[in-house]
Amino acid sequence: MPPNGLNRRSVAWITAETMVNTLLMLGTMLLMARLVGPSEFARAALLIGLVQLVNLYVEGFFHDALIQHREAGEDAFASAFWVVQWAGLLGLMVAAGGCALAGPGWARDAALLLAAAASLPFSGATGIMNARLRREFRHDRVAQSTILSRLLAASAGIGVAAAGAGAWGLVTQFTVAAAANAALLAWRSGWRPRRTLSVAALRPLVRFALPNAAMHTLSGARLQGFTMLVAGLLGLTAAGYVNMAFRLVTTPQVILNLQLMNLGFPVLARQQADRVALTEAYRLVTKMVTTAALPIFAGLALVAGDVVPLVLGPGWMPSVPLLQILALGAALGFLRLAGSFLLRALGHVRFSFHNAVIQLVLTLGGLLLLRPSDPAQAVVLWVLPAMVTAAATLPIVRRVAGIDLTTQLRAVLPSLTATLAMAMAVLSLPQLPVAADLVCKALVGATTFATALLLLDRDARDVARRFLHRAEARPG
Incomplete structure (x- = not known):
């Protein structure tokens, strides 16, 4: 290994x-x-x-x-x-x-x-x-x-x-x-x-686990409080539309987040004593996260109008704009994910805790103060804090891990640029019947993203080259 x-x-x-x-x-x-x-x-x-x-x-x-x-x-x-x-x-x-x-x-x-x-x-x-x-x-x-x-x-x-x-x-x-x-x-x-x-064996674990669990509690309380406030302000049916939009976004988001963490977190934790190796591992984990996540959630926002009537039926159409807002918010969240993994691998759970506090206060406080009359307004209040915390992660990673802003930005730039190219290509397509429109957008979007990424990212070209070499060397 x-x-x-x-x-x-x-x-x-x-x-x-x-x-x-x-x-x-x-x-x-x-x-x-x-x-x-x-x-x-x-x-x-x-x-x-x-x-x-x-x-x-x-x-x-x-x-x-x-x-x-x-x-x-x-x-x-x-x-x-x-x-x-x-x-x-x-x-x-x-x-x-x-x-x-x-x-x-x-x-x-x-x-x-x-x-x-x-x-x-x-x-x-x-x-x-x-x-x-x-x-x-x-x-x-x-x-x-x-x-x-x-x-x-x-x-x-x-x-x-x-x-x-x-x-x-x-x-x-x-x-x-x-x-x-x-x-x-x-x-x-x-x-x-x-x-x-063994209390002695548990003591060092608890020092990490308690603030980590508190951070996750705040994140969970934010989602649960948001759902309950939406149900109280807008009714159970509106909460159903919001919850469906959340499920369509958070189901792949949570699974992808978890699997990326399962791979990236142990890698970063293993290199925590070697800052040079840690910087390289962070760069690779960042590229892995953004390459996997950005096209998925930007793409989901682009095809939401086709997906909902096709798989759920016309009765769920009010969830389309909610799905689009949440998918774009999820894409923003993945921009800071590798930084979150890095800070936790170094034992600095407090930054994730502060992030959870900020998002909880801004989301639930916004709902209570503004009392939105439309589900889309409520969902915007869910997404906005992600923009604040994504920007704040950059200087925190520089201060804690010594990874400069240029290195951090270069790691996300190829995937971000390829995603924007994908969005422009899909938005320029003519409107087709729902099923054909979905297939066409998926094919054009995937092709555009892959092509742009290969043009922009040397690491992606190296991976593609190794894959082709193995395919050519395979007998038969």
Whole structure:
């Protein structure tokens, strides 16, 4: 394995996991939207979102810390496993208590919340096992378990939704995915935690994990608070349109973000003691992030008017402008992602925490002060903070890691320029029937982006040249 951990097998499996999970989750989500409708879709999203906030202190609490802290040994992994198991069980018991106290008018929502909370103990085990495998770049086992568990969960959720159970279909999918993934990882990893609880082994992990979890809590609270405020200000149906636009954007965004982090974060963490190697790793990770993300989300904004009526039907057309705004906001967010990975790899979680605070205050404060009367206005308030934090990341990376602004900007410039060329090419196309228009835009956009990137970026040309050489050398 190369010193920085990058190898073709890791990249191939992360790519496969990203593509399969994105297509599977989007396909399932779109089918669920047709089966359950905007109101039930929003109901499930609100309740699952509450469980996901708790899960930040279960599945996500020690995951990054175990990767970042290179001296973490078997006692640290075993102790972390048992701590998150108890945390998951505690969350489940709290949900059960709330279910018992719920009045008749809230009985269905309470039962849905309890069913979603049943995922927590499984998620805790998943977080620790994933950290073990990802730290050693065993992405093949993680990918295989994740893909299979999502297939099982999608089948179960669609079956329940098709039976007319509404939000229960989405909750079933959520919980089955967690249980199946934990079982498959336990089988594929072959790891069994010791029965030990070492405070000494946990102490260095907690110093990283607590601010990291607090940062993710603020990000999760921002999304959950935004959804609840939109529902309160504009109604549950409007919240359904907003939530669908969010799902169409955040499903590929979260999956791609996670997979890029799974590859880029360990690489940067491994080079944290060598600033020259760290700068080169940062440059490569930045190019990897922007090349993968910018054309996807700019392209989604360009084809939103074709995608929504084609896959969701005309009843979901109010979500088109919301989808376009959010997709452009996601593209802006990816411009700072490599910088975020770098700061966290160096142990500077406070900057991500400050970013989360700024975005939370600006988004929810803007909603409460301006009280928008239209969903598009609310979504703009979600996107604007990303512009502030993306600009702020540049000087922070220069100060903390010593990587000058020129190096940072040069790393993003080829992909950004190629994306702008793609947008101009697609916008110049004549209007066609919906299906033909979508295919034409996709082909022209992909071709334009690839051509522009090859012309602008030497690294991209080197990758393409190596690929062609291997293809020519392959027998037959």
